[in-house]
Amino acid sequence: MVAEVEERVVPHEPGAHENVSARWRLATFFLALPSLVVFVGLGFIPLALVVTWSFWSFDPDTYWIKPAWSLASYAALLENGRATVFLRTAGLAALTATASTLLAVPAATVVCLLSRPRRAALLLALFTIPFFTSGLVRAFAWRLVLGRQGVVNNALMSLGVVQTPVEWLLFSDFAVVLGMVAAYLPFAIIPIVLVFGRIEYSVIRASQDLGAGFWTMFSTIVLPLVMPGIVASFLFVFIVAVGTSMEIQLLGGAGASSISIMINDVLRVVNFPLAFAIATVVVTLLIVLVIVANRALRLSRLFESLGV
Amino acid sequence: MSFDLIVAGRSSGGRLLFTTITALCLTIMYAPVLYLLLASLNPDAQLGLVPPSRYSLTWYFALLEDRRLAGALEESALVGLATAALATPIGLSAALAYRAMTRMRGIFLLVVLSAMFVPGTIEGLGLSATLRLVGLTPSWVTITIGHLLWTLPFAAVVSLIGLSTVKQITIAAARDLGAGPMRAFIDITLPLMRANLISSFVLAFLLSLNEHARAYYLVGRQNTLPLYMFGAMNSGASPTIYAFSGAVIVICVAVVALVFAGLAEQPGEAREGRRARPG
Amino acid sequence: MAHNSGNRPSLGVFSQLTRRRLVQNGVLGAGALAAGSLGIPRAARAADEIIFWATGTLDIGDAGWKIIANDSGVKVQFTDNGNDPGPVVARLAAGNANDIFDIGGLQGGSEKELARRGLIAPWDLSQIPNYASLWQWAKDIPYLTYEGKAYGIPTVINADSIIALRDKAGNVDSYGAIFDPRLKGKTAMEDAWINSVIFTAIYLKSSENAKIAEPGNLTADELGLVMEFLIKHKRDGQFRTFWNGWEQGLQLVANQEVWVMTGWEPIVYAARMRGVDCYYAVPKEGYEGWGNNAILLKGAVNRGRWKAAHQLVNALLSGFYGCKLGMLRGYVVPTDNNVAYATANSSAFDPASVRELAEHVKQKFAGKVYWQNTRPDNFQLYETWWQRLRNA
Numbered sequence: 005m006v007a008e009v010e011e012r013v014v015p016h017e018p019g020a021h022e023n024v025s026a027r028w029r030l031a032t033f034f035l036a037l038p039s040l041v042v043f044v045g046l047g048f049i050p051l052a053l054v055v056t057w058s059f060w061s062f063d064p065d066t067y068w069i070k071p072a073w074s075l076a077s078y079a080a081l082l083e084n085g086r087a088t089v090f091l092r093t094a095g096l097a098a099l100t101a102t103a104s105t106l107l108a109v110p111a112a113t114v115v116c117l118l119s120r121p122r123r124a125a126l127l128l129a130l131f132t133i134p135f136f137t138s139g140l141v142r143a144f145a146w147r148l149v150l151g152r153q154g155v156v157n158n159a160l161m162s163l164g165v166v167q168t169p170v171e172w173l174l175f176s177d178f179a180v181v182l183g184m185v186a187a188y189l190p191f192a193i194i195p196i197v198l199v200f201g202r203i204e205y206s207v208i209r210a211s212q213d214l215g216a217g218f219w220t221m222f223s224t225i226v227l228p229l230v231m232p233g234i235v236a237s238f239l240f241v242f243i244v245a246v247g248t249s250m251e252i253q254l255l256g257g258a259g260a261s262s263i264s265i266m267i268n269d270v271l272r273v274v275n276f277p278l279a280f281a282i283a284t285v286v287v288t289l290l291i292v293l294v295i296v297a298n299r300a301l302r303l304s305r306l307f308e309s310l311g312v
Numbered sequence: 313m314s315f316d317l318i319v320a321g322r323s324s325g326g327r328l329l330f331t332t333i334t335a336l337c338l339t340i341m342y343a344p345v346l347y348l349l350l351a352s353l354n355p356d357a358q359l360g361l362v363p364p365s366r367y368s369l370t371w372y373f374a375l376l377e378d379r380r381l382a383g384a385l386e387e388s389a390l391v392g393l394a395t396a397a398l399a400t401p402i403g404l405s406a407a408l409a410y411r412a413m414t415r416m417r418g419i420f421l422l423v424v425l426s427a428m429f430v431p432g433t434i435e436g437l438g439l440s441a442t443l444r445l446v447g448l449t450p451s452w453v454t455i456t457i458g459h460l461l462w463t464l465p466f467a468a469v470v471s472l473i474g475l476s477t478v479k480q481i482t483i484a485a486a487r488d489l490g491a492g493p494m495r496a497f498i499d500i501t502l503p504l505m506r507a508n509l510i511s512s513f514v515l516a517f518l519l520s521l522n523e524h525a526r527a528y529y530l531v532g533r534q535n536t537l538p539l540y541m542f543g544a545m546n547s548g549a550s551p552t553i554y555a556f557s558g559a560v561i562v563i564c565v566a567v568v569a570l571v572f573a574g575l576a577e578q579p580g581e582a583r584e585g586r587r588a589r590p591g
Numbered sequence: 592m593a594h595n596s597g598n599r600p601s602l603g604v605f606s607q608l609t610r611r612r613l614v615q616n617g618v619l620g621a622g623a624l625a626a627g628s629l630g631i632p633r634a635a636r637a638a639d640e641i642i643f644w645a646t647g648t649l650d651i652g653d654a655g656w657k658i659i660a661n662d663s664g665v666k667v668q669f670t671d672n673g674n675d676p677g678p679v680v681a682r683l684a685a686g687n688a689n690d691i692f693d694i695g696g697l698q699g700g701s702e703k704e705l706a707r708r709g710l711i712a713p714w715d716l717s718q719i720p721n722y723a724s725l726w727q728w729a730k731d732i733p734y735l736t737y738e739g740k741a742y743g744i745p746t747v748i749n750a751d752s753i754i755a756l757r758d759k760a761g762n763v764d765s766y767g768a769i770f771d772p773r774l775k776g777k778t779a780m781e782d783a784w785i786n787s788v789i790f791t792a793i794y795l796k797s798s799e800n801a802k803i804a805e806p807g808n809l810t811a812d813e814l815g816l817v818m819e820f821l822i823k824h825k826r827d828g829q830f831r832t833f834w835n836g837w838e839q840g841l842q843l844v845a846n847q848e849v850w851v852m853t854g855w856e857p858i859v860y861a862a863r864m865r866g867v868d869c870y871y872a873v874p875k876e877g878y879e880g881w882g883n884n885a886i887l888l889k890g891a892v893n894r895g896r897w898k899a900a901h902q903l904v905n906a907l908l909s910g911f912y913g914c915k916l917g918m919l920r921g922y923v924v925p926t927d928n929n930v931a932y933a934t935a936n937s938s939a940f941d942p943a944s945v946r947e948l949a950e951h952v953k954q955k956f957a958g959k960v961y962w963q964n965t966r967p968d969n970f971q972l973y974e975t976w977w978q979r980l981r982n983a
Contacts, residue, residue, distance in 0.1 A: 028412065040459065280434065307473065
């Protein structure tokens with residue numbers, strides 16, 4: 005009886021049963037089909053075009069690309085500080101993702117564990133609403149909040165905390181990270197809130213009965229179970245932050261750069277092979293990052309169901 | 313037993329810290345939004361705060377007559393809904409496929425995630441070139457394709473999280489009672505995933521609503537809302553765009569407030585301390 | 592959220608609320624669908640409709656375009672192309688712009704490459720009678736023609752210099768103010784080498800006697816000289832920021848975030864309306880001249896819009912457009928037809944102010960003006976140096 009249950013229940017758990025039946029394989033294929041159609045059918049061809057074109061050369065006669073294979077674009081990435089841009093963007097994105105996740109975990113805990121249903125739903129709605137407005141306009145508004153004559157400086161001066169406006173509030177890394185965190189917090193909070201569904205109410209009750217305090221309960225029960233959400237939250241914010249240019253352009257200092265800004269600069273001088281090379285490098289680096297994270301965090305085991 | 317008793321009590325310092333952090337999150341998120349709301353009541357032609365005595369709805373009235381913005385909003389809403397409607401089920405199927413796989417898992421995950429790695433401008437350009445070869449007229453359809461590529465990985469990961477909250481024992485029980493895999497999925501898994509699917513839909517919609525890099529190359533004659541905003545910020549448009557942000561906030565908050573007002577506290581809920589779960 | 596384990600899925604208040612959220616979104620979407628088209632490509636348009644894809648600077652609003660339609664018989668649908676020549680050219684070269692749009696409007700300099708690639712078609716000046724009324728020096732701008740044919744028709748012309756706050760920066764008459772150490776952290780330039788490099792080159796040529804032949808077309812050595820100068824000042828913290836686009840530029844001036852910056856003239860008008868005492872400097876080194884030009888996309892010719900396109904451009908030069916643009920933004924169409932139109936229609940436009948604006952621009956161009964060029968010979972080198980500036 006137990007063996008029968010196991011057979012019906014766990015044929016898709018990795019390593020549990022190597023005799024995956026042909027029906028299961030077919031079912032899996034059909035499940036994967038829609039996404040494969042989208043990614044391979046629609047996504048692969050543009051990517052292939054881009055990668056191919058990155059190995060061709062700029063043709064000064066037509067201002068387009070000629071099929072002369074060369075690594076010149078990739079070599080150009082190592083000059084003029086372009087590599088610095090990759091590092092800086094990745095660093096800013098990682099910082100934003102870390103800050104967002106660190107803020108999101110307590111916020112999600114409050115929503116899911118420390119609030120009545122109505123308050124929880126209200127909080128969740130509040131977290132999502134700003135994202136219905138334009139991100140560009142929101143980022144622009146930060147200039148008016150943090151500027152020399154902005155809300156914060158006016159408050160600080162009228163309270164007598166400072167005599168002259170604080171300059172580094174705006175057009176600095178501080179402003180950029182603040183703007184990005186403010187913009188992308190919902191991305192960080194939503195996955196963690198969703199993953200709280202894994203937590204058994206009765207388990208928490210049991211831990212309380214056994215005498216666990218808040219922090220013990222949090223570190224031994226909540227944290228391990230919400231790990232998938234934390235990983236997803238970091239991934240979401242990192243990806244969106246790596247690809248954005250708005251906050252950096254609006255809130256960064258003179259000529260602040262990011263990967264997107266660099267791509268736009270390069271497209272402006274119709275150096276298409278270089279632009280495509282940048283994109284290829286970005287995709288490659290991120291794929292490598294995911295592979296490394298997969299090994300280190302054992303991602304394949306992370307999203308499994310509990311129980312059995 | 314009321315859930316309040318569960319997590320209150322000992323080490324309320326933790327509770328206080330977490331609540332403070334939540335308040336901090338809300339402050340950071342709403343600082344620009346509230347500023348926009350107040351500044352949109354400024355009748356002058358440039359963004360800034362004014363004393364309450366000068367508040368005026370000038371720009372909100374101008375908003376009602378702004379045909380261009382209405383057109384852009386319509387286009388964005390259409391694209392957003394189409395993207396979300398496609399991304400949610402396809403994301404779910406991708407998540408199911410991932411969990412059903414064994415050896416191909418890593419590669420499949422990479423294929424799914426790689427779509428979000430391509431920088432938006434380049435993706436838009438490449439996709440636009442590809443779609444031209446196929447002869448597809450640029451319209452909301454082409455934008456939706458581009459946005460689908462962008463939002464699908466997010467929807468898939470969200471669905472993965474959702475599936476991980478469905479406990480094996482529940483499925484086992486259903487199967488034990490004689491349900492086939494399809495039946496178990498439709499009757500047990502899907503309802504448990506309900507809130508997760510809704511979140512996936514809303515997330516995909518919001519992602520599409522705010523995306524402009526891909527849209528630039530895929531758009532037809534009618535710009536989407538973010539492209540309209542960019543154009544307005546670059547070449548100068550009236551402050552109706554700020555009134556628009558204010559209007560969106562007010563409408564959303566009003567809807568939420570109405571929903572809450574309409575939902576009376578259900579009898580017995582307070583007594584039982586029943587806690588809802590997002591799925 | 593924790594849930595009560597059991598056989599029954601717990602619905603709870605939460606999921607009901609989120610369901611309502613979904614319904615609300617659905618209602619919004621259905622309303623949008625009902626109100627508008629489904630985006631199915633329309634059948635062939637009426638032959639007298641033109642899609643004008645240009646920087647927002649050239650837009651006169653739906654009401655204005657309606658008057659143009661009445662006057663010329665050509666209906667105009669205006670789409671903003673984002674005011675950045677880079678994506679515009681990219682979309683023409685590799686994207687779908689030629690399939691959708693008929694006439695483009697962008698900053699001059701790219702006409703040569705677009706013509707070479709067959710992306711734009713030459714204008715037949717015999718079909719544009721009003722072309723004769725254009726000011727001669729506007730017609731003579733070198734990048735408008737390629738191989739003897741006119742590819743760009745100048746629609747808006749202006750000469751740019753510096754915006755300064757009178758009470759903070761005093762009387763500014765030189766670009767040196769931007770690089771003045773006394774104004775450290777209080778200056779800004781545009782985040783575009785198209786403008787900022789030429790301003791710096793003009794300054795270095797005139798006031799520091801650098802060996803620069805043509806500020807709008809620098810050689811590799813000259814470019815290095817200019818960029819090293821800018822990099823040094825950026826490292827010293829001279830610039831508060833670089834700005835990009837109208838709202839950003841206006842915000843910097845109106846909120847007194849910077850005291851001196853290179854910028855567009857209409858920002859001065861807009862900031863003055865806000866009560867800021869600022870002015871447009873008359874620099875002794877000279878101005879930077881630029882133009883937004885109309886180009887004829889090849890796709891329009893293929894779609895049979897050739898005649899309508901010429902009719903529209905002729906209408907743009909006939910006077911109403913110039914008056915309207917001058918009133919809306921303070922920009923000038925380089926023709927005397929504006930004054931003539933205002934005189935004939937003095938109830939709509941004040942002839943005196945139209946004339947004043949035209950004279951103001953003419954006077955600027957009578958002095959030292961160096962033309963902006965989005966495609967100098969070394970244009971890719973410009974971008975490389977700008978990257979170095981960004982990373983400095």
